[in-house]
Amino acid sequence: MLLEVRNIVRIRVPIRTYFLFGMIAAILTGAAIVYSSQTAVQAPQSGPNTQSPATPPAGSPQSGPPEAATSPFSAQPQRSGLNIVVLDPAHGGVDTGARGTGGIRESEIVLELAVQVRRALELQGFQVVQTRQGNENPSFDDRSAAANAQRGAVFVTMHISSTGLPGTARVYVNSDLPPVADSNGLIPWEQAQAPFLGLSRKFGDLVQGQLTQRFKGSPDGAQTASVRQLRTTAAPAIAVEISSVAVENRAELDRMAPGIADAIARGAAAFKPSYVVASTPGAAP
Amino acid sequence: MTARWKILLIGGLVIAVVAAAIYFPVLRRRVKLAAKLQQQSEEQARRELAQPIAINPGDPRVKAKLFWASDALDSTVAPAVVELPLSNDPVLRSKQVLNTLLAGPVDTELRTLPPDAVLLAFYLLPDGTGIADFSEALATSIPSGIASEQLAVDSIARTLEANVTQVQRVKILIHGQEVETLAGHLDLTGAFVVNTGPAPSPSKPASSAPTTAPGMLTPEKSPGKLAQPERKP
Numbered sequence: 001m002l003l004e005v006r007n008i009v010r011i012r013v014p015i016r017t018y019f020l021f022g023m024i025a026a027i028l029t030g031a032a033i034v035y036s037s038q039t040a041v042q043a044p045q046s047g048p049n050t051q052s053p054a055t056p057p058a059g060s061p062q063s064g065p066p067e068a069a070t071s072p073f074s075a076q077p078q079r080s081g082l083n084i085v086v087l088d089p090a091h092g093g094v095d096t097g098a099r100g101t102g103g104i105r106e107s108e109i110v111l112e113l114a115v116q117v118r119r120a121l122e123l124q125g126f127q128v129v130q131t132r133q134g135n136e137n138p139s140f141d142d143r144s145a146a147a148n149a150q151r152g153a154v155f156v157t158m159h160i161s162s163t164g165l166p167g168t169a170r171v172y173v174n175s176d177l178p179p180v181a182d183s184n185g186l187i188p189w190e191q192a193q194a195p196f197l198g199l200s201r202k203f204g205d206l207v208q209g210q211l212t213q214r215f216k217g218s219p220d221g222a223q224t225a226s227v228r229q230l231r232t233t234a235a236p237a238i239a240v241e242i243s244s245v246a247v248e249n250r251a252e253l254d255r256m257a258p259g260i261a262d263a264i265a266r267g268a269a270a271f272k273p274s275y276v277v278a279s280t281p282g283a284a285p
Numbered sequence: 286m287t288a289r290w291k292i293l294l295i296g297g298l299v300i301a302v303v304a305a306a307i308y309f310p311v312l313r314r315r316v317k318l319a320a321k322l323q324q325q326s327e328e329q330a331r332r333e334l335a336q337p338i339a340i341n342p343g344d345p346r347v348k349a350k351l352f353w354a355s356d357a358l359d360s361t362v363a364p365a366v367v368e369l370p371l372s373n374d375p376v377l378r379s380k381q382v383l384n385t386l387l388a389g390p391v392d393t394e395l396r397t398l399p400p401d402a403v404l405l406a407f408y409l410l411p412d413g414t415g416i417a418d419f420s421e422a423l424a425t426s427i428p429s430g431i432a433s434e435q436l437a438v439d440s441i442a443r444t445l446e447a448n449v450t451q452v453q454r455v456k457i458l459i460h461g462q463e464v465e466t467l468a469g470h471l472d473l474t475g476a477f478v479v480n481t482g483p484a485p486s487p488s489k490p491a492s493s494a495p496t497t498a499p500g501m502l503t504p505e506k507s508p509g510k511l512a513q514p515e516r517k518p
Contacts, residue, residue: 090469097469098429106429140465159470162428163436164360172431190474223360225435228465228472241431 082275084153085121085268086129086146088229089114093137098162100245106160107135109245109253113158116257120265129153141189144232148192152277154203155237156264157229164243166252168215169260171208171222172239173200174230192234199236202274207238207267214259236275240264344370350447351386352440354395360432362397362439364447365390375451379407379415382448386440397440399426405461413453414476415445421460427468434471446479453480 089110091097097106111132118128129150131143138146147155164170177194180187187195204222212218222238230237242256348366355363369385372378383404389396402423408416427437438457445452454476457467464473 095469159431161430161432163430163433170360170432225431225470226438226472226475226477227431227470228474229470231472239431243432244430 081277082152082154082268082272083125084127084129084150086131086150086153086155086235087114087117087121088131088143088146088155088157090157090159090229091137092132092135095137098160098245100162100247100250102248102250104160104245104247104250104253106245109160109250110158111135112254113242113257113260116261117156117158117264120261121268124265124269126265126268140229141232143229144192144234147237148232148234150235152275153235154268154271154275155230155233155235156207156268157227157237157239159239159241160253161241161244162246164241165217166243166247167256168218169211169240169242169256169263170219171204171211172225172227172230172241173197173204173222174237175224175226177231187234189232192232193230193237196234196236199275200230200238203236203267203271204238206270207240207264210263210267210270211240211260214263215256236271341372342370344372346370349382349385350444351382351390352443352447353386353390353397354436354440356395360436362436362443364443371448375449376407376409379409379417379445379449379452380404382444383407383417383441386444397437399423401426409451413451413480415449415452415455415479416458417441417455418458418461423457424459424464424468429468429470431470434467437467438471438477442477442479450480454478 089107091107091110093107095107097110099105111134114130118130121128129146131138131146143157144155147153161170174193174197177191177197180191180194193200201222208219208222212220225239227239230239240260242253242260245253247253346368347370349369349371350364351367352362352364355361367385369381371381387398387400387402387404389398389400393400399422401420403420404417405420406416406418408418410416423437427433441457442455445455456463456476457473458464459473467473
């Protein structure tokens with residue numbers, strides 16, 4: 001009799017176990033499907049310290065090795081004076097920036113442009129830090145932090161416009177900011193650019209002068225605008241905007257890249273003697 | 286467990302997995318669609334509440350200066366004189382000129398604001414700060430870029446400056462909310478200077494030209510180290 005009971009128990013327990021494991025497997029599989037479908041829609045949102053390898057887009061004429069750029073937070077200058085340029089290819093990830101009718105995406109073009117600008121700057125003897133090297137979208141503050149962590153750096157954020165005369169380039173510096181209240185000796189993060197506006201203007205005019213020599217129709221001097229990215233950057237900071245994604249063929253923008261790179265590099269080299277570097281990262285000169 | 290039970294169980298599991306794989310994407314699309322419809326209905330309700338400001342023929346006709354783009358490829362604004370009956374009340378007057386600005390110039394190439402953008406509300410604070418609340422189309426339909434976004438803000442600020450002297454500065458909201466940027470570039474967290482007459486100083490970034498002399502490379506005193514950032518959610 002006992003043997004018969006044991007046999008019944010032996011039979012019933014495996015059925016329940018199989019059923020339980022089956023249900024768990026079904027639930028886990030369903031969850032995995034939902035998770036994978038969600039991650040496929042969402043682009044990666046990572047900070048500037050993410051050192052993912054650069055993904056040279058197809059057709060890039062001069063895609064360099066990603067190792068050439070330095071981690072935003074690892075570079076520690078050993079020399080005094082301006083020796084670091086923080087390059088910010090704007091947008092990235094789900095934020096493609098301006099989009100042209102021909103499928104041109106601002107976020108892709110500025111990333112390719114950054115490769116050429118970096119090479120030109122390195123030829124001038126600068127150390128280059130990039131806020132992103134792949135299809136990521138660091139926050140405004142993370143991009144600013146890449147510059148604010150350095151000593152003796154300037155910041156260049158690169159954009160392609162939707163409008164404007166094609167084949168021209170404009171440099172922007174931040175609009176006026178309220179005076180910095182320094183009762184405790186700190187620069188408020190939200191107004192970090194305030195002490196650097198004069199230096200930014202000088203740097204911007206030098207780069208704009210170089211650009212205007214190469215791209216006729218560009219303004220003579222740097223313009224002012226309330227650019228969000230510049231406001232929290234505690235360094236001489238400019239935005240370079242190229243016109244535009246509205247061109248019929250993106251080759252027109254590709255042809256501008258060497259000239260843009262050379263102009264930024266020469267502008268930075270011309271600015272170098274003017275910049276008295278603060279002793280503390282992120283501090284005013 | 287018999288082989289028949291095993292087959293039935295495995296078959297059931299396979300059906301459940303396949304059904305989940307088919308159903309979940311459909312469910313996600315439905316949830317997104319429902320959220321979008323709800324957003325659109327809210328926008329529609331706000332538009333209905335924000336009745337367009339009718340031009341009162343009894344108001345004195347004045348020559349209003351409205352600032353649109355000076356050239357289709359240029360990034361500067363230029364005034365166009367339009368004769369309009371405008372109210373003497375600064376809030377109504379602001380709504381009237383901004384609605385005319387949104388309606389656009391004769392040459393549509395010179396538009397500075399998207400045609401589908403709507404002024405939802407306008408308030409004037411005692412300190413001279415005007416709050417202009419626009420529909421989401423202002424942010425979503427404007428061409429992305431520093432030049433085009435600055436052009437839009439310049440046209441709003443210069444038009445208010447030329448026609449409503451009581452507005453000292455303007456703060457732009459999108460659908461009743463403060464947003465970080467207009468379309469990814471221009472900073473909307475502060476107010477933009479409109480009139481530089483006697484008024485309390487602004488507490489936030491403004492769009493006027495820098496007062497620092499271009500040749501001045503060193504500030505009068507060093508503020509020292511950088512404070513910790515205040516992260517926004």
